[in-house]
Amino acid sequence: MIRPRPLRAALLAASALALLTAFPGAVRAQDAAMVVPPLQYTHRELSNGLDVYAMPDPTAGTVTVQVWYDVGGKDDPEGRSGFAHLFEHILSRKTVNIPYGQISTWVENAGGSRNASTGQDFTNYYETVPPEYLETMLWTHAERMARPVVDQAVFEAERSIVKEELRQRVYAPPYGRLGVFVIGDNSFDESIYRRSVIGSIEQLDAATIDDARAFHEAYYRPATATLIVSGNFDPAQLDRWVDQYFAGIPNPERPVPVFQRPTAAPRTQPRDVVSYAPNVPLPAVGRIWPGVEATHPDAAALDVLQGILSRGQNSRLYQRLVYVDQVATSASFGANTMEEDGVVSGTVIVAQGKSLEQAEASYDAVIAEIRTNPVTQAELDEAKVEIISSELRQRETASGRAFILGQALVSEGDANAPDARLAAIQAVTVDDVLRVARTYLRDDAVVRVRYLDESQRPEGVPEDSWRNPAPVPTFVSVPPAILPPNELLPEGRRMAPPAPGAARVAATPAVAERTLPNGLRVIVAKSTDLPIMNAQLIIGGGASGDPEGRMGLASATAALAREGAGGRTAPQIAASLESLGASIGAGANPDVTTVSLSAPVASLDRATPIFADVVLRPDFPAAELERLRTRSLNGLRVALRDPATLAAATLNRVVFAGAPYGAPSSGTAESLSAMTRDDVAAHHARWWRPDNAALVITGGMDPEAAFAFAEAAFGDWARPAAALPVIGDRAGQATAPRVLVVDMPGAGQAAVAVAVRGPDRSDADWYPASVANAVIGGGSGGHLFNEVRAKRGLSYGAYSSLVTRVDGSLFAAQTQTKNESAAEVVELVLSEVDRLTGEAMTDQAATDRESFVLGGFSRSIETTGGLGGFIGDTVALGLPLSELQTYPERMRAVDPAAVSSVAGRWLGRERAYVVVVGDAAQFLEPLRAAHPDLVVIKAEDVDLNAADLGIE
Template sequence: MKTRLILTACASALLLGLPAAAFAESAAPATVTAAAQGGVAVPPLGFTKRVLANGMEVYTARDASTSNVTVQVWYRVGSKDDPAGRSGFAHLFEHLLFKATKNMPSETFDRLTEDVGGMNNAFTADDVTAYYEVVPANHLQRILFAEADRMGSLVVDEATFVSERDVVKEEYRQRILASPYGRLFGLFTPETIYQDHPYRRPGIGSIEELNASTLDDVLRFHATYYRPDNAMLIVAGNFDQAQLDAWVDEYFAPLKRPATPMPVNDLKEPEPTGPRTATYYAPNVPLPAVVLAWNTVAYRDADRAALTVLDGVLSTGESSRLYRSLVYDKQIAASIGSNPDFAQQAGNLTAYAIMADGQSPEAGKAALEAEIARLRDAPITSAELSEAKNELVANALRGRESIDDRATTLGMALIMTGDATAADREIAEIQAVTAADIQRVARRYLTPQRQITINYLPADDEHPASVQKMNVDAPVTVAELAPAGPVAVLLPEAERARLPQPGAEVAPATPAVADFRLANGMRVLVAPTEGLPLVSARLNFNAGSANDPAGKPGVAAMTAGLLTQGTKTKSAPEIATAIEQLGANIGAGSGADFTNIYANAPKDVFGRSLSLMADLVRNPAFAAEELERQQSQTLDGLRVALSQPGSIAAQSVGRVIYGDAPYGAPGGGTLTSVPAITREDVAAFHAARYRPSQATIVFSGAVTPAEARELAQAAFGDWRDPSSAAPGPVAKAGPALPPRIVVIDQPGAGQAAVTAAIRGIKRADADYFPLTLGNTLLGGGFSSRLNQEIRIKRGLSYGARSSVGAQQDVGVFTASTQTKNETATEVADLILAEVGKLGTAPATEAELAPRRAALIGGFGRSLETVDGLGGLVANLALYDLPMSDLADYAGKVRSVTPQQVEAAFAEHLPTDRASLVIVGDASKFIDALRAKYPNVEVIPLTDLNLNSAALR
């Protein structure tokens, strides 16, 4: 299901289960509790507001059901405020704000968050830059101190500035240049839609303008926009209100409101004067694409609600008009979508199609225009209207599970409208939309005279790659920024304000898990929670891609994908419509070891959702025409994946480590195996491996064990195993193979993907926790060793990570990143060096303690959502681990010693067993790599054969 950024869907109420506090300006309207499905109410946002004397707004909401707290600071400055000649500057500045202050050395925010089991991050959008942390509640005071310190005393030196600018350039290469459609959606679409407004510049900027920025620009930007009267502080979670107010007064109230005004930036985008068309070309475009766009309205406009519901009808889910027409019926598009982008000062709606293999943008344009014309020419049906509303309101409910999402809802409302009740009113506004409203806005905005058409095609000798538009004017200039003022420096340690000490720990609670079986052998696990009326179910089978028939990778994935494409009594469109009318999320997928079928729905419709899920599992039709559709869509997806360095590397690693063993084959199939899958293949796979005695279903959320038993019995109680015996075990990993150094040459690649891989362990191995803890130190977060060496110290990547990769049989450990092609060899050396250190020298207790906290904190955050909790329980069941491990998780992590980590890495992950897979433009790094590895294998991408252990 498509995720959309609307206030009520991206986040949730600040106060759950308690009366909403009165808002100082106006009370939240009672209508926001309008029920989804007629039985489940979406709680209104509850918050209190006060304004400090320096102009900073403070919003707080207490939720004692969690052991965490979120702190968010939202600044009213975004990429639209980038000075002329400095596109990407607000985003670059976001990166720099994680560096030093006068009282805190660089990277202190990671010490205060990751190292205590929390997290931190930030984002930059057109109109806002926001910083947020989630930490155990006893660390609230420390985060408030830190946020106030970086608002008032940012410290950036030249070396730090240059290094982080290099990181942003790698992010640009990864998001824009290495992605086949990065240029289309990140550069060309906004610059074509907007003619005058600064929204036409990409938020990430350009390499040229990033290089033009200076340290003085940074200091002046901070002085201009990072001030208390341009900021909003939002705190939600488990805290004492009086104590919080005192801390806010202590740390934020002393910050001075500058006397200098902020630059004026309120440019009006002109009304379109006629249709426009643009065509762009780019390298490594596997399938052509077309985008239709129309200028619409700013966020606070009254027509936004109708346009939001219109977008739901147009492209949300497989029953949407665009999917039904272009993907399902005509089969001319590999994927479709639409997006209503409402910002502070202007807005647009786009509809796009990435064409199927052999199809043209002209065909996509005609089909998209036909569907838009239908919206103008006749009202939508009452069923379509109800379905779109139900999905939006159900998503609003799902968005009210975690404290950070609730705070984000409030922040978006404030940025877009200046009104904290806007998010609550949005639910009522959506419910009030009529079919006539949708037809009216379609006729008003989505007209041929206002239409912008963007064609996107592969570059060739005749059509060289299109270049990003440069030298774009903007309302704000560097000259208008405030003077930098005195330059802040990191104080000597003895002179720094001391960080507050943490308070008493608030421990996360894990629910007791009920465990029983139905008469047919199906295992039922129930993890009940209090709070929102949401229920999740996960039905798992021992049936993964490692069980694919020999020579036919992709059968397990195809079987799972076809479950929603027709049963004995329902067609694929009827299933899609039923799911979306319920506001449910129902689907299926397969991994290497297991297949998972899931359902998530509001409680009042969960019984019907589970019945539908059971019908999909028990009575699939596997119709020939649906198989053909799925094969076509899968092949188009593979073509897109095989244009991206990171995806190519990920699909190739299995063959390098496992060769012809079952784990070696790509789980989604290959360009040659997918067309060879027959209906008999998927039907036989389903008949052999989808059986109740081999299944586990996990319920989580607003459901009791008694209710779960009744639900499971009604849906699955009369299901019986087939008479044939269940298939026996498979040797999934095969024998260990010698290490290889493999380069897959992709000329013109925007970056190189570098992956080191080592045959690892089973999930049930006794060293799982030592390796998991060591891996968290190595590549499990921003402050991990890999990220420190590759991103923070050298600016060679946007991020580096690693994974233990434990599975039922011996899994594969990987450490990976993407970097510019020229530094691929250097980065490979850095990865192997860091992996090797963990097996040759013990980590210090000071290093491991924060990594333990990171694991335990991530575990605690998973407990906040019904799907997160259900996933934890399901994983224990899948690997035959005791349910007591849920409550014992923190203890198992805390008991790991540095010596156990070193011994586990030395035994299981020595670097002399490591293979390297590098995908990129080999002409830019092969000489340096060959000097180190004379036996390197170079495989042109055009020769890559994922069906073969040799990859040729």
């Protein structure tokens, strides 16, 4: 056993004392050294009612600008469910001075990112950009607040996109309808939260542009908005810009419509709901109880109760349903609090071969037990530590802190609520947990849900059998708009956005490296002053080393390593880690296996021996292999009924055929069934060795402390005498391009996946190839997004990526669309794969796309995990560690000629592999007209074991 070093313990204590001294309001966990610094902000209110919160952080490499409006799904007008969400899309697009889609273009060209979201209580719009673009972002938010353009073109385009979003998120996934419709509709009875935020196709179709204009005038104004700026900026300059751009925006004279809240009688009788949907591979069970609003005194105890029941592998539901009884592939429990109400719910995906009744009995037994007997002090402490540890991670970036603050303001109306919540959680007692379990998890108030495949629907049972029988309230009708609609000004009359200011360059973290005597590389980069750390052990080989007939072996070995090691059982490992606020993850991709430790620095001395045992001394118990096999088979059964997942797996096989990269890393039903413990132990002995590994440590540790941790964990890891194993050609020879259709009748959407082989990471072509990929499908500024979503509304999103591996890379494009437009979308994607081969690129376009790529890089290395991931990738791909510093300059050096040259060598539709998964009856005829040689295979006949997918 590794004992805490006195010096190390002293360092931890000093670190905790420094944090408490610097932040008097800091929250300290049970572990004296695990301290959460409080949110730091200033607040002022403009005369028009706009609230402004500033959260300066001069060490940040970015600045985040967010506007939260006090309008959400609960404010949707009568007969217009989903309208707040639809308007979120509309307001992001066009103003008097900004053409359609230009905001996204400006943000991406600046190297930033932007998005928006809608909840029941709020709609928010946010960007994260380099600090010099702060004024530009403030101006765009003022434009949207004061001068939006809501015209027919914008309205029609965004409504079409929202409908595709609904299909993608709700209709296509096997359990999408369960969460959004079935559980959603039955979570509340006569309540302002009764309707789903995303709405319905029918009510979206019924909406008009007049509705949109009326909605804007009713709810969007300075007095319903909160501006949050967080990151690297000058607070005094921010005040001047806020006054300049926002202070003159008037509030409408008409009051905000107020919906008379219905008085709902408490539920006193249980209700049973049975629902059916297409492509449900395994039945599911749900439980729903009434909850509480975010400001309720019981909210903290319910949060702790949620942790005890459902957070991590040591939780009661996982242990009982997934681990011991093995009646479920997953089991959840959550307490969702909102501004005016809340809901407590749980779901179970039933394991193959188990009955609904078995799953229900196990779930209900866990709930009955926690209502009857007090939880243990250890369970209580563990839940609190997990919550504190999670909060530390969320507060790591300026953007993360802004979101915490914004959510608290809209749900609780109190900027101090996040810190008060942590203090309240620390005060929760064993008696509190028992009390809230008895108060809220009542049998007389529960809704019991069963979710089954459409094939099991009895004759005569209607499609909407899941609907809540309680009457839906009559919602407010918004008065008509009275202001004349805005129009985009002619180009010569538009106000130009503010020019960027002086750049504030953030320093790239310094990297230190040592090699232990056993050959293990240790790489350290300090990335934060918060007391958290990440360690990633990168082991060469990965799934490409899986033997014939044993696909998924590398992944299984990684997964099993933490399910029993050093004499500790899987439950003991889970309990020990979760009590420390730590976690160990493990998995394999085609090139490497990764075992990672994430922990508060205060917990490291106790987490280190467990991490070392998982890597060096896994027991690989036979019983755990059987559990893993069962869970994996159930997981495959679910995943391969999702069109997008099946399309990706099939495309991988089409591109790489029988080469190592062609085999699915997670295995197949056949390979998992054949796998033995001896296979797993042999794989571990062959590949898991110090001279085939590198340990990457990031977070709040100084290099010397990190190197000491590495030595303590892996200094005694013996290097085998045998030579390192070698994998041959992982990618194999390129096969002939083809178009393959996978027929999945009843699929809620069609998934389209297209790929073209690309250059090696070490090839000079890789950097221009990365820029070419950004042009084709990088973010909302990519051609794919513009052609498929923005211009035609055929998808919620269309993107591409440059998937880089040890042997080569892959231009991979993916999107989803309604089945009837699949053929059109395939042609659009292929046209973009072709476009750069014959279209010249301007210097400005190259610069813009390079900024987009580099912005993603900069944001990723702001986080402990992101920095570790980038360094880990350089190790896996055999690149020098100097790549962290040279990557930006090499990307900036790419010119349009290099992009065109790379496109000519690598791209073109004649090199493309195409897979479409969906209801083929709705798109096969037009697709075949364009591609007469396409091949069709039924979804149930796809054989991922075979190089040819089992196609005769």
